[in-house]
Amino acid sequence: MGEQPGAVGYPFLKGHGIRNDFVILPDPDGSVHGDLPLERVRALCDRRAGIGGDGVLRVVRRPEAEGGRWFMDYRNADGSLAEMCGNGIRVFGRYLAQAGLVDPATAVEVDTRDGVKVLTFSGGAADGEITVDMGVPRLLGPTEVGVGERRYDALGVDVGNPHAVAFVDDLAEAGTLREAPWHDPAFFPAGVNVEFVVRRGEHHVAMRVHERGSGETEACGTGACAVMVAVAEADGTPPEVDYRIDLLGGTLTIRRTAAGHVLMTGPAVVVAGGTTGL
Structure with missing residues (x-):
């Protein structure tokens, strides 16, 4: 599973899309959080004893054999898996752009449990709205x-x-x-x-x-x-x-x-x- 976080801590960010808020966990090679236990998601999303959020966005890189895209591993606040999150993927994209992990001047592909979504940034890494092609409902x-x-x-x-x-x-x-x-x-x-x-x-x-x-x-x-x-x-x-x-x-x-x-x-x-x- 890889090294698990302990008392020394591990990095997180907090973001929101029109007040739908998320805890962001950078985990590029998947070595920090492993399968992200349900109890940890609940603790992170707890608004009184944790950071607080409607869900958790784990940021992990797919292997090159799977396209090498960034994967949004999204969990609901109760720890359950979710196929997709519309506000979450915009926050996910904003983090990737601000961290210099993608170029906001081009269309950005992000893997989700509902397939690949394409993000287009109307401004730079930090500003402007983001448009997501959510596919065909x-x-x-x-x-x-x-x-x-x-x-x-x-x-x-x-x-x-x-x-x-x-x-x-x-x-x-x-x-x-x-x-x-x-x-x-x-x-x-x-x-x-x-x-x-x-x-x-x-x-x-x-x-x-x-x-x-x-x-x-x-x-x-x-x-x-x-x-x-x-x-x-x-x-x-x-x-x-x-x-x-x-x-x-x-x-x-x-x-x-x-x-x-x-x-x-x-x-x-x-x-x-x-x-x-x-």
């Missing part, structure tokens, strides 16, 4: 979600990870979201991210999200992509139209191309760094 069909005794029609959308998008009259209908919303376990046997959506105007919506493995977060990039797809399907919107998606932590711009790819654009910031023995 899959519509999973109609389903239901619920809060308490209430049930809502929803559309299942796969954006590398599963989502259920429900339209509501008021975002307060989602309640506190301390508990995961009800979902059909036969439809989503591995759990699901749930988005509640209200319309704000033409090509403009607002949302709240409960993330599988993390609880309610102030933003979810894959969730915003799923919402855009669900709203565009409901509206019959043609390709190449920007949607504004307002989340608790900020705003993302999402577009579906003529080829069916979803492009997500938003900010990403690395705010701190240090060492920890957790």
Whole structure:
């Protein structure tokens, strides 16, 4: 497994994409953290006894035989593996650029559990928004979600990870979201991210999200992509139209191309760094 971190500590950074925050663990050759035990992820993400975050981004290099790309090893706050994280990959890209590990003047390919994602930087290493080609989403069909005794029609959308998008009259209908919303376990046997959506105007919506493995977060990039797809399907919107998606932590711009790819654009910031023995 390689050397494990101890009392002397190991490096970390902290970053966020519209207040969806992450602990970043540089581990280029995979020798520091090994398989990253669930207990360590939980300790790092603990907001009172740890660093605090919605998840952990481990930065590791793929072998040349596998393309030599940087791999985003993402874990939810509860330690579970996640296929993809939209805000996380922008933060991941920002770290790579600031650390001089990639050239932000060119398109950057990053490996994830949902395949290779392509990042484009609108500014330099430290500034500007980042656009991510999230690939082609899959519509999973109609389903239901619920809060308490209430049930809502929803559309299942796969954006590398599963989502259920429900339209509501008021975002307060989602309640506190301390508990995961009800979902059909036969439809989503591995759990699901749930988005509640209200319309704000033409090509403009607002949302709240409960993330599988993390609880309610102030933003979810894959969730915003799923919402855009669900709203565009409901509206019959043609390709190449920007949607504004307002989340608790900020705003993302999402577009579906003529080829069916979803492009997500938003900010990403690395705010701190240090060492920890957790």
